[in-house]
Amino acid sequence: MINNRRTICILGGTSTVGVTACKVLSKLGYSLRVSVRNIETIKDTGMYMAPNIQLFELDIDKESNIGKFFKGSDLVIGAIGPSADYSEKMLLEAMAENIPYVDPGGIHLIRKMRNSSMKGTAIVGSGIFPGLSGWMLSSVLKEAFNDDLIEMIIGGVYNFSKAAAIDYVEEIKSYKAGIPMACVRNGKILPAQKRSPLNLPTRISKLSILPYVTEEIQEIIQGKYMLNIDSYTAAPVSLFSIVNKAHCQKKDLVNALMGQKNSNQKAFIWVRQNKGNDSRCIYFEGKNPSVLTGEILAITANAIFEMPRKDGIYTMASYLEKYQVLDELKKIDKFKSEGKI
Incomplete structure (x- = not known):
């Protein structure tokens, strides 16, 4: 009570x-x-x-x-x-x-x-993300074994407030939020071995996908040396086009992100645990990320x-x-x- x-x-x-x-x-x-x-x-x-x-x-x-x-x-x-x-x-x-x-x-x-x-x-x-994404990953890892492969995709279609756009630009320009084109093997961050998951969910297939080990995942793998994780971020092609201009002025990038207006917002988290020939999948999807x-x-x-x-x-x-x-x-x-x- x-x-x-x-x-x-x-x-x-x-x-x-x-x-x-x-x-x-x-x-x-x-x-x-x-x-x-x-x-x-x-x-x-x-x-x-x-x-x-x-x-x-x-x-x-x-x-x-x-x-x-x-x-x-x-x-x-x-x-x-x-x-x-x-x-x-x-x-x-x-x-x-x-x-x-x-x-x-x-x-x-x-x-x-x-x-x-x-x-x-x-x-x-x-x-x-960060938040529910890390909680879901940690929940899966409780039953993971050394030779399991965890695949994870986080992202969606969303609009940026000014504050969110500034944070996003700060993160991508300094890689504070994670490490692009990377994966986790035996608890270590290494260059990505694949550009997309083994079994890409149909509902996500229209979005662009980039290998990306988030800061949240880096925290989760601290001291856990036998984890194998392929993690990805997914977003509309237009968002990745903006991110690719990260050499531009911060103000220009913030304005470009705020100019992305999507009428049908959604956020999703997809996690698959691969055990040899067997696997289990957990999926979350919701509207309006804010x-x-x-x-x-x-x-x-x-x-x-x-x-x-x-x-x-x-x-x-x-x-x-x-x-x-x-x-x-x-x-x-x-x-x-x-x-x-």
């Missing part, structure tokens, strides 16, 4: 991710403090009218001490982007108040803070109160290893899920 007196602070109340997380958590009975840069822009929209929601005006660029906004609360959600600019500040402010922190981005902070002596709980990469990310973010926040607390900074895949994420997602959104984890 959820304690309705628990309070969750959400930084970034006008983003689709923040709005969605707020809706889910409000229905669960939490008291919510939601920050927006300018209350005037939303006061006539009817957003945040529920009695368990308090609205605050806060500009993270101008406010030097955001900790006072969530002092005394039970959990902080950082839904402000770009993650490269804001995640570290939000996380550190929450840790200074000893309040658990959840972020759909911020996975780059794992390596930066891994050896720090930080007290408190932080879960980063709590969205679709909404899905907000829902997964809310599930992660709620799970913190239901599970034994652990200090440190974790990926969602690591912290929610034993939590039934898909069962919770089925309760709040329509999506396709095939196969059993």
Whole structure:
């Protein structure tokens, strides 16, 4: 039973991710403090009218001490982007108040803070990918053997907000989010051995596919020396054409990504475990990646109160290893899920 007196602070109340997380958590009975840069822009929209929601005006660029906004609360959600600019500040402010922190981005902070002596709980990469993708892969690896081959495709058709586009460009220009044209053999990252999976799913065949070992996968394989993974990212041809111009100015790339307007968005995660001549496949598909990310973010926040607390900074895949994420997602959104984890 959820304690309705628990309070969750959400930084970034006008983003689709923040709005969605707020809706889910409000229905669960939490008291919510939601920050927006300018209350005037939303006061006539009817957003945040529920009695368990308090609205605050806060500009993270101008406010030097955001900790006072969530002092005394039970959990902080950082839904402000770009993650490269804001995640570290939000996380550190929450840790200074000893309040658990959840972020759909911020996975780059794992390596930066891994050896720090930080007290408190932080879960980063709590969205679709990173997030649900890593959780699904980790679930499959629990029953994997040394000679198994895991094939994984993540991607879809989606639109970019300005914050998401900036993060994406930062990642592809520096390879922070992963290593293209690579695979994992015996726990080591090596040049890709194939351009596409052995059995490409029909529903994905119209998209362009690129071998890509994500930062999330790199975290999962830490210390596991006998893993064999072929991982791929999939997206429309137009998106890859933009990515191929990564030598262009950052501003031009961001604008080009934001100009991609797809009326039928979807996100998917496909995982196949090959055991000799046998295999099993798990597939997830959902609409509007931003909404899905907000829902997964809310599930992660709620799970913190239901599970034994652990200090440190974790990926969602690591912290929610034993939590039934898909069962919770089925309760709040329509999506396709095939196969059993």
